[in-house]
Amino acid sequence: MASNSKNDNFFEKVYEVARQIPYGKVTSYGAIAVYLGAARSARMVGWAMNNSHHQTNEIPAHRVVNRKGILTGKHHFDGTNLMQQLLENEGIEVVENQIQNFEKVFWNPSKELL
């Protein structure tokens, strides 16, 4: 297990940003990584999401996709289309695991959030 430091600031920050994603919006792992100052650790953001399962908080990981707007992580959700269903429920168009109008629903923490 990770170093049980007092707090895994990195992971917690990822969760914090993910929770702040507005309804009907999505963001990318890289955007979060950049916001956290770890632009080259986009993969670590994904790792944090993976850990989000054992977080007591409900992390809207379905709102976090890759740079192309593809639901790369849908495979980690329950079932196979849960992630897509959640996004469509928020008014986001998803076709073939890819978000439509991605740039319109894209929420950049480094820009929107300050």
Add this chain to the structure above:
DNA sequence: ACCATGACGTTTC
């Protein structure tokens, strides 16, 4: 210390 894996991203072909 080394190698393999991964919910990524960019570059190149």
Add this chain to the structure above:
DNA sequence: CGAAACGCCATGG
């Protein structure tokens, strides 16, 4: 656009 290679970084064996 798609596939492959490379880069990047943390975790596990």
